Amino acid sequence: MNVPDLSIVIPVYNEAGIVRAACEELCGKLDGLGWDYELIFAENGSRDETVRILEALSRERPRIRYLHEPAPNYGRALKHGILEARGRTVICDEIDLCDVSFYQRALPLLAGGADLVVGSKAMKGANDARPLVRRAATRIVTLLLRAATGFRGTDTHGVKAFVRDRIAPIAEVCKVERDLFASELVIRAQRMGRDVREIPIALREKRPPSIQLFRRVPRVLRGLVQLGWAIRFDR
Numbered sequence: 762m763n764v765p766d767l768s769i770v771i772p773v774y775n776e777a778g779i780v781r782a783a784c785e786e787l788c789g790k791l792d793g794l795g796w797d798y799e800l801i802f803a804e805n806g807s808r809d810e811t812v813r814i815l816e817a818l819s820r821e822r823p824r825i826r827y828l829h830e831p832a833p834n835y836g837r838a839l840k841h842g843i844l845e846a847r848g849r850t851v852i853c854d855e856i857d858l859c860d861v862s863f864y865q866r867a868l869p870l871l872a873g874g875a876d877l878v879v880g881s882k883a884m885k886g887a888n889d890a891r892p893l894v895r896r897a898a899t900r901i902v903t904l905l906l907r908a909a910t911g912f913r914g915t916d917t918h919g920v921k922a923f924v925r926d927r928i929a930p931i932a933e934v935c936k937v938e939r940d941l942f943a944s945e946l947v948i949r950a951q952r953m954g955r956d957v958r959e960i961p962i963a964l965r966e967k968r969p970p971s972i973q974l975f976r977r978v979p980r981v982l983r984g985l986v987q988l989g990w991a992i993r994f995d996r
Contacts, residue, residue, distance in 0.1 A: 765824075767798040767868075768848030768925070772838040776856050777810040784818055784825065787859040794861075800825045803842035806833030836942025843932045851929070852922045853943070857966045860920055866960055867922035876927040876955040879947060880920035886961035902944075902981065909989030910948050914959055917944035927955060936991045941984040948992060 769787075773780055784800070791798050802815050804827055815827035828845060830838050843851060850871055852864055860880065867878040882889045882899055889896050899916065906912040921943070928950060935945045951957050 765797050765799045765848045766850065767796060767864075768801060768846035768851045769798060770801045770803055770839065770842035770846055770851060770853050771856050771859075772803045772805060772835050772842065773807065773811055773815070773856050774805050774833050774835070774838075775807045775809045775811060777807075777814055780811055780814050780856060781818065783856050783859055784822075787861070788822060788824065790861045794865075798824060799846075799848060801842045801846060802827040803830070803838035804828065805830035805835065805838035834938055835940060836938035839942055840932055840935065840938070843929055846925060846929070849925060850922065851925050852920070854920050858920060858964070860962060863920050863960070863962055864922065870958055870960070871922060871924055874956060875958045877921060877923040877947065877950050877957045879914065879916060879957065879959045880962040881914070881916035881959040882919060882962060882964050883915040884959055884961050888961075888963040890963075890965045902985075905985050906944055906948065906988075909985055910992040911952075912944075912948050913951060914947070914957070916959065917947040919943075919964075920962065921947070923950075931955075937984055937988045939984060940981050941988050945988055945991065948988075952992070 780802070788800065802825070804811055804815055812829065819825045819827055828838070828841050830841060839853060843853070850868065852867070854860065863880045867880070870878050881887055883903065903912070903915060906917065928946070931949050931953060932946055935942055935949060937945045947957065
């Protein structure tokens, strides 16, 4: 089995409206760069035509695979994708971003010795074009993560790139799913002495979020309590 240089993992949930166009645009850019890659869509609980479209894309393009989780669970889907990735380097992206410019800036940092590179929406130099309430939510969650876990940084959720052999074993032991799996991955990597770096990104989403922000608040707060306990006590 061919081992690609790069695996790109993208969780998807009810994305029938954009998944084909986003996939074709991303593959076109990567093929134009001449990169050796696989693209893994980690589908979870979709109730629209997403699965059917992914089945067709995987037949049409040999570099594409898709995974299925029966229930909507972003964190579980992302973890599944990371653990199934074959590439020496893994990038976790979002279907409404597909930020190849981040890939091009992050990969040299990994080659230079970094273990994990996080694309930050909140650090100096970032350009976050989301609505004010969502930008504020990112900063509030970061403050809560610092208080609950000792996190050192400006962002945990969103695009990231890492050396698989250094970070995938950490993903395997992460305990929190749904919204805060990505946060646990970054925080555990920091606490285990991995070289974690941040770079600023420009964020312009291709469509409104698929899950309403305020519906997520109680779940995120429960997840923060669970994550704080897991990081500090449940090792």
